[in-house]
Every structure is written in C-alpha cells, then in structure tokens.
Amino acid sequence: MKILVIEDEPAVVSFIRRGMMEAGHDVLVAMDGDTGFQMAQAEAIDVIVLDVMLPAMNGVDLCRKLREKKVDTPVIMLTALGMTENIVAGLNNGADDYLVKPFKFAELLARIAAVSRRNKAVPVANHVLKIADIALDTRSKTVSRQDIKIDLTATEYKLLEFLMQQEGRVLSRAELLEHVWGVNFDMNTNVVDVYINYLRKKIDKNYPDKLIHTVVGMGYVLRDDKNA
Numbered sequence: 001m002k003i004l005v006i007e008d009e010p011a012v013v014s015f016i017r018r019g020m021m022e023a024g025h026d027v028l029v030a031m032d033g034d035t036g037f038q039m040a041q042a043e044a045i046d047v048i049v050l051d052v053m054l055p056a057m058n059g060v061d062l063c064r065k066l067r068e069k070k071v072d073t074p075v076i077m078l079t080a081l082g083m084t085e086n087i088v089a090g091l092n093n094g095a096d097d098y099l100v101k102p103f104k105f106a107e108l109l110a111r112i113a114a115v116s117r118r119n120k121a122v123p124v125a126n127h128v129l130k131i132a133d134i135a136l137d138t139r140s141k142t143v144s145r146q147d148i149k150i151d152l153t154a155t156e157y158k159l160l161e162f163l164m165q166q167e168g169r170v171l172s173r174a175e176l177l178e179h180v181w182g183v184n185f186d187m188n189t190n191v192v193d194v195y196i197n198y199l200r201k202k203i204d205k206n207y208p209d210k211l212i213h214t215v216v217g218m219g220y221v222l223r224d225d226k227n228a
Contacts, residue, residue: 023109
C-alpha cells in the first residue's frame with residue numbers, strides 16, 4: 001500500500017517510515033498541513049496517517065477539507081492529547097480511526113489494515129443507496145428523505161451508510177464499533193447508542209415510518225417495515 005504520513009515530529013516520521021518500509025509499504029511524508037493537504041489530493045493514496053497538531057493547518061481541519069473535496073481515502077488520526085473531545089472532533093470531521101501517542105507500531109499496522117478492509121468491504125454498484133424514501137449518495141456524501149436534504153456529521157454519515165448497506169440485518173454494537181469507529185475502539189463505550197439516537201432525530205423523528213429499529217439484547221437494524 002501507499003501510505004501518506006502527515007507529521008511534523010522527525011522522530012515519529014522516522015519511526016513510522018522505517019516500520020512501513022520493512023512491512024513492504026510505500027511511504028510519502030509531509031511535514032506540515034498545507035503540504036499534506038496538497039499531496040493527499042495529488043497522489044493515489046491508500047491510507048493517510050495524520051497528526052492532529054501540525055503547522056500551517058491542523059489535522060482536524062485538514063481532514064474536514066479533504067472530505068469537503070470528496071477525498072475518501074481512509075484517515076488514521078494521531079494525537080498526543082488523548083482527550084475525548086479531540087478524538088470526537090477528528091471522527092466527526094471524517095477520520096476513520098485514531099491512535100494516541102505513544103503507540104506500538106504493530107497496533108498502527110493493524111489499524112491501517114482494518115481501515116483498508118472497511119474501505120473496500122462493501123462495493124456499491126450503484127452509487128446511490130435507496131431504502132423506502134431515504135437516499136444516500138456515496139459519491140457526493142449526501143443524504144435525503146422525501147427529497148429533503150438531511151445534514152449529517154461524518155460519523156453519522158458512516159453509520160447510516162453501513163446500516164443501509166446491511167439493510168435488514170441486525171448489527172451488534174461490537175460490529176458497528178468495528179466498521180464505523182475502528183477495530184480497537186473502547187468496547188465499553190456507549191458511543192453507538194448515542195449516534196443511533198442522533199441519527200433517529202435526523203432521519204426518523206419527523207416521519208411516520210421509522211427505519212432504524214432496536215432489537216433488544218442484539219443491536220440495531222435498518223429496515224422498511226412498511227414493505228416487509
């Protein structure tokens with residue numbers, strides 16, 4: 001794989017580059033946010049490893065701008081902060097996973113493999129997913145119900161997309177955590193329930209036909225009961 005590392009600490013860059021090359025990956029490096037932003041658009045990149053604290057443009061803003069440009073390359077955020085609000089900010093602005101410094105290189109490799117699998121897991125022949133009166137466009141990253149646009153955060157969008165791709169299948173919290181938040185996300189968190197609630201408020205609350213259903217003791221499922 002071709003990995004773009006956007007990181008301004010020379011020691012961290014050297015550590016990641018050496019390990020990636022030993023693992024057989026090609027590595028590109030940008031030492032500031034502006035350069036990384038340009039390289040992420042100009043190169044065919046498989047995974048971006050992105051530090052939060054960068055000169056010129058911070059990692060959260062960089063990730064958000066990439067998603068606004070419709071660059072869907074998987075992004076793993078690196079943060080020395082370890083604070084929930086920084087992690088949430090990264091995920092809500094389009095990051096696929098995160099690691100808190102210091103980290104073991106084997107864990108970074110596992111995260112890269114996981115986000116790469118998720119990115120390729122469900123090929124969509126038609127770029128528009130439709131269930132009942134809701135439509136999700138995987139190219140423009142937009143969602144509408146009854147032709148009314150619904151604004152979602154990046155994480156809300158990823159959760160809805162996975163639910164729609166798995167229409168009618170009950171998904172456990174663990175499975176949703178793995179596919180939406182990352183393979184090693186804290187399994188004791190209630191983040192799935194929180195984001196399901198966010199989604200319900202946006203796509204179900206004002207409509208008589210509810211699409212997101214709770215299966216007690218098992219998880220959640222998106223289905224159109226009206227046409228079941």
